Amino acid sequence: MTEATTFKAESPAREAWRMFRRNIPAVAGVIMLTGIVLATLWGTFFYDGNPYEIVWAPHEPPGVTPEFPLGTDYLGRDIFAGLIAGGGPTLAVGAAAAAITMVIGVSLGALAGFYGGWVDNLLMRITEFFQVLPTLLFAMVLVTLFSPTLFTIAMAIGVVSWPQTARLTRAEVMKIKELEYVTAARAIGARNRRIIWTVILPNAAPPLIVSATLTIGVAILFEAGLSFLGLGDPNTMSWGLMIGSNRAYILDAWWPVTFPGLAIFLTVFSVSLIGDGLNDAFNPKLRER
Amino acid sequence: MSALLQIEDLRVTFNTRYGPVTALDSVSLSVNAGETLGVVGESGCGKSITALSVMGLIPSPPGKIAGGAIRLAGEDLTQASEARMRALRGAEMAMIFQEPMTSLNPVFTVGDQIAEAIMLHQKVSADQAFRDAVALLDRVGIPSPDRRARDYPHQLSGGMRQRVMIAMAVSCRPKVLIADEPTTALDVTVQAQIFDLLNEIQRDFGAAIILITHDMGAISEMADRVAVMYAGRVIEQGRADDVLDLPQHPYTRGLISCIPALGKGEDTLREIPGVVPPLHMLGAGCAFADRCAYRAPRCDSEKPQLQAHGHHPVACHAVEEGRI
Amino acid sequence: MTPSYLLRRLFYGLLLMLGVVVLNFLLIRLAPGDPAVVIAGEMGGADEALLAAIRADYGLDKPVLTQLGIYIGNVLQGDLGQSFFFNQPVATLIGDRIGPTILLVLCAQVLSILLGVFLGVIAARKPNGVLSGFVSVFATIGYAVPVFWTGIMLIILFASVFPIFPVEGMQSVRLRDAGFMIRALDVAHHLVLPAFTLALIYLAQYARLSRASMLEVLGSDYIRTARAKGASERSVLFKHALRNASLPILTVAGLQFGNLISGALLVETVFNWPGMGRLAFDSILRRDYPTIMGVLFFASAMVVVANLLTDLSYRLADPRLRGKS
Numbered sequence: 001m002t003e004a005t006t007f008k009a010e011s012p013a014r015e016a017w018r019m020f021r022r023n024i025p026a027v028a029g030v031i032m033l034t035g036i037v038l039a040t041l042w043g044t045f046f047y048d049g050n051p052y053e054i055v056w057a058p059h060e061p062p063g064v065t066p067e068f069p070l071g072t073d074y075l076g077r078d079i080f081a082g083l084i085a086g087g088g089p090t091l092a093v094g095a096a097a098a099a100i101t102m103v104i105g106v107s108l109g110a111l112a113g114f115y116g117g118w119v120d121n122l123l124m125r126i127t128e129f130f131q132v133l134p135t136l137l138f139a140m141v142l143v144t145l146f147s148p149t150l151f152t153i154a155m156a157i158g159v160v161s162w163p164q165t166a167r168l169t170r171a172e173v174m175k176i177k178e179l180e181y182v183t184a185a186r187a188i189g190a191r192n193r194r195i196i197w198t199v200i201l202p203n204a205a206p207p208l209i210v211s212a213t214l215t216i217g218v219a220i221l222f223e224a225g226l227s228f229l230g231l232g233d234p235n236t237m238s239w240g241l242m243i244g245s246n247r248a249y250i251l252d253a254w255w256p257v258t259f260p261g262l263a264i265f266l267t268v269f270s271v272s273l274i275g276d277g278l279n280d281a282f283n284p285k286l287r288e289r
Numbered sequence: 290m291s292a293l294l295q296i297e298d299l300r301v302t303f304n305t306r307y308g309p310v311t312a313l314d315s316v317s318l319s320v321n322a323g324e325t326l327g328v329v330g331e332s333g334c335g336k337s338i339t340a341l342s343v344m345g346l347i348p349s350p351p352g353k354i355a356g357g358a359i360r361l362a363g364e365d366l367t368q369a370s371e372a373r374m375r376a377l378r379g380a381e382m383a384m385i386f387q388e389p390m391t392s393l394n395p396v397f398t399v400g401d402q403i404a405e406a407i408m409l410h411q412k413v414s415a416d417q418a419f420r421d422a423v424a425l426l427d428r429v430g431i432p433s434p435d436r437r438a439r440d441y442p443h444q445l446s447g448g449m450r451q452r453v454m455i456a457m458a459v460s461c462r463p464k465v466l467i468a469d470e471p472t473t474a475l476d477v478t479v480q481a482q483i484f485d486l487l488n489e490i491q492r493d494f495g496a497a498i499i500l501i502t503h504d505m506g507a508i509s510e511m512a513d514r515v516a517v518m519y520a521g522r523v524i525e526q527g528r529a530d531d532v533l534d535l536p537q538h539p540y541t542r543g544l545i546s547c548i549p550a551l552g553k554g555e556d557t558l559r560e561i562p563g564v565v566p567p568l569h570m571l572g573a574g575c576a577f578a579d580r581c582a583y584r585a586p587r588c589d590s591e592k593p594q595l596q597a598h599g600h601h602p603v604a605c606h607a608v609e610e611g612r613i
Numbered sequence: 614m615t616p617s618y619l620l621r622r623l624f625y626g627l628l629l630m631l632g633v634v635v636l637n638f639l640l641i642r643l644a645p646g647d648p649a650v651v652i653a654g655e656m657g658g659a660d661e662a663l664l665a666a667i668r669a670d671y672g673l674d675k676p677v678l679t680q681l682g683i684y685i686g687n688v689l690q691g692d693l694g695q696s697f698f699f700n701q702p703v704a705t706l707i708g709d710r711i712g713p714t715i716l717l718v719l720c721a722q723v724l725s726i727l728l729g730v731f732l733g734v735i736a737a738r739k740p741n742g743v744l745s746g747f748v749s750v751f752a753t754i755g756y757a758v759p760v761f762w763t764g765i766m767l768i769i770l771f772a773s774v775f776p777i778f779p780v781e782g783m784q785s786v787r788l789r790d791a792g793f794m795i796r797a798l799d800v801a802h803h804l805v806l807p808a809f810t811l812a813l814i815y816l817a818q819y820a821r822l823s824r825a826s827m828l829e830v831l832g833s834d835y836i837r838t839a840r841a842k843g844a845s846e847r848s849v850l851f852k853h854a855l856r857n858a859s860l861p862i863l864t865v866a867g868l869q870f871g872n873l874i875s876g877a878l879l880v881e882t883v884f885n886w887p888g889m890g891r892l893a894f895d896s897i898l899r900r901d902y903p904t905i906m907g908v909l910f911f912a913s914a915m916v917v918v919a920n921l922l923t924d925l926s927y928r929l930a931d932p933r934l935r936g937k938s
Binding site: 128129131132133134135136137138140141142144145146147217221224225228229230231240243247250251254257258261264265268269271272273276 | 629632633636640643644645651753754756757758759760761762765766768769772773868871872874875876878879882883893894897898900905906908909912913916917920
């Protein structure tokens with residue numbers, strides 16, 4: 001051992017970013033998702049095609065008329081316009097629902113994991129209770145009871161999806177709580193709330209970030225399922241709704257359901273590629289196995 | 290007549306992220322029926338790799354046997370088919386592992402696990418195999434073996450589990466028994482019991498034992514002959530008494546002086562300074578040079594070969610040149 | 614497995630069901646508007662006599678706690694209320710439809726676990742092999758595909774391109790009077806596409822999970838011991854490793870059951886499968902709350918039972934948990 005090896009110190013976040021950048025599927029996911037988001041932003045603010053307007057003969061196949069590259073649906077509405085207009089609500093509800101899921105899940109999970117004892121017991125019983133309710137059915141009930149708007153839909157998805165996040169957070173917090181730097185923070189007299197926010201949660205961030213990413217994907221699928229069933233906001237176009245309303249005519253025309261489905265798939269697929277990439281980047285050891 | 294198990298010039302390489310490294314380099318060992326060969330060295334010196342090579346259990350990839358031969362009663366195991374190796378494993382040669390806590394499958398009863406070993410190599414009914422397993426548990430000194438055979442590993446203590454491992458290993462009366470640090474995880478009184486048991490087993494079954502350990506005390510108690518390994522090479526080899534009484538290689542001397550001598554008034558445990566170098570960082574010279582008090586320029590440029598000197602073979606330039 | 618443990622688990626399950634009943638009760642009252650109107654749904658909106666009957670039946674003029682007591686009492690007697698849309702008791706409605714749902718869900722569960730675990734085990738033999746890569750990609754795709762869309766795509770495929778499987782319903786009309794075996798085969802024939810659609814998502818997840826779990830187990834000491842005994846590769850994989858690797862798979866299978874029921878809801882709608890999912894869909898469109906609440910109750914009960922079974926099988930599979938509580 002004649003030559004000394006030097007290691008350049010690197011912050012964990014930087015190292016994760018370096019790993020992430022080299023992960024081809026993850027980068028592809030980022031590019032794909034950026035493209036989808038930009039397209040929907042453009043659609044929401046600049047595109048003037050009306051997805052509701054009957055513009056052509058019904059069931060025009062894709063690639064025949066240049067103005068309607070993806071064809072028309074059973075009423076003769078432009079499918080491309082529908083895709084562009086439907087992306088915004090789908091993505092917005094997905095992101096909002098994921099945010100609500102994370103807020104509820106992380107708060108309850110952190111409380112349960114940090115305080116333990118009866119708090120933990122109570123919160124975990126509640127979590128178990130919520131896990132017994134079939135998510136989609138419960139969300140359907142909530143949406144129907146409180147009339148479907150983008151807000152209630154996001155709320156409903158959040159209210160039924162948080163238990164997994166809560167369990168994950170609780171497990172992470174319980175693990176980190178025992179580590180020395182938490183004891184150190186206690187020793188200098190930090191208060192509980194401060195310890196949770198400034199010491200424990202930042203250290204629990206990597207798995208929570210991964211989970212948040214994957215939650216976005218699940219929430220988008222969820223929103224699509226609800227709108228497919230006709231339980232979406234009746235005043236907005238969405239990908240799930242396009243599939244649902246054209247479902248009766250699938251044997252006459254495949255394209256009105258295929259393209260919105262592909263849009264949902266590609267969005268969730270790119271989100272999960274990013275999630276997997278983040279997971280690998282935060283746990284480099286897992287990959288070497 | 291050649292020995293029962295003869296390892297000749299064995300070379301094992303591993304593909305790592307630092308490129309291919311040589312884990313074993315021209316290792317030659319032999320052991321006769323009824324004899325115990327001790328293999329000593331610190332962790333990472335290639336003892337376990339040697340044992341796994343004999344068993345044909347080198348994880349491959351990344352590992353592979355790159356040269357040499359392992360002859361069991363004349364048959365070269367490095368050339369044997371996987372099916373042939375399966376037939377030999379457990380029947381002709383068996384292994385006891387270091388970690389009795391994790392070496393038994395947690396979801397099967399210990400009796401079933403021993404019976405499985407029997408049924409893999411002998412044409413007996415499941416009932417007969419289980420009765421044999423109970424008898425073996427009795428033989429290795431487990432009280433109320435009938436009941437214990439129906440226990441799961443987690444219900445037994447570490448010493449008990451190691452006895453189960455021994456029972457499993459000797460269930461088909463193997464010719465060669467490899468014990469890889471069989472007592473490391475156990476407390477001292479249990480260690481002595483396990484060694485006694487191995488000695489008895491050897492008397493009864495006439496097996497050749499290869500005892501792998503880093504514990505010179507165990508060697509002096511068990512071994513007829515001993516091979517000292519360092520960084521994938523055998524650096525000193527001979528009759529156990531000779532090597533223990535008149536160690537030649539500076540490393541062997543270091544190992545022996547690490548044994549706490551009772552009653553000599555030493556209150557500090559001595560140890561050899563430094564660590565075994567990682568295999569990917571081995572240079573052209575002697576692997577021990579960094580830690581050696583007798584280091585000379587030649588030690589950094591040329592690997593010493595194992596050659597007869599004094600009572601027994603040793604691989605050291607300093608010994609060869611008479612500097613020690 | 615001690616009887617007292619079993620009793621405790623059963624009691625806990627019942628407690629969870631009681632929770633679902635209370636939740637149902639609360640949901641009706643939290644909904645904006647007169648509970649009687651909510652219960653009557655779209656059909657009863659105008660009819661004062663019906664509303665009066667509902668108020669009397671549910672005790673809506675009494676204090677809230679009394680109302681809750683009446684509601685729980687009704688449920689305990691098997692009375693989940695009356696569907697004013699279908700004009701039938703909710704319990705009867707669900708009783709007619711729970712069988713097909715259980716059939717669909719169980720088939721999908723068994724199919725996805727068997728196929729998924731098999732794929733995962735085979736993939737684990739070569740962690741960097743082609744099949745391993747396929748399992749990872751397939752799992753990510755399976756996670757990202759909306760299940761109802763998969764169903765629709767399969768319908769398009771099998772209705773127009775390869776018409777070998779029926780794409781709708783559970784029975785052929787022309788075979789309704791045939792013998793039992795013929796009808797059973799007919800149902801199985803109808804079951805292929807919906808069960809496969811539902812299984813596809815979870816199949817991918819089980820494959821990924823069992824691959825990871827197997828890789829971890831295959832690195833453990835007792836696998837080396839099994840090899841050192843001379844056990845064959847198949848015995849090492851399927852006997853020694855899989856038994857241990859199945860523990861996390863079991864856990865996930867239990868947790869997934871609720872999601873599986875949610876998926877079944879969509880799949881039943883797509884394939885016109887005459888189960889609880891169709892019923893939920895129809896009753897939600899009609900705002901038939903007693904039926905919706907009944908479906909929620911029974912679907913939750915299925916999850917509770919599934920969790921109980923998972924817990925018990927976990928104890929059977931892992932001797933370390935037996936005798937502990």
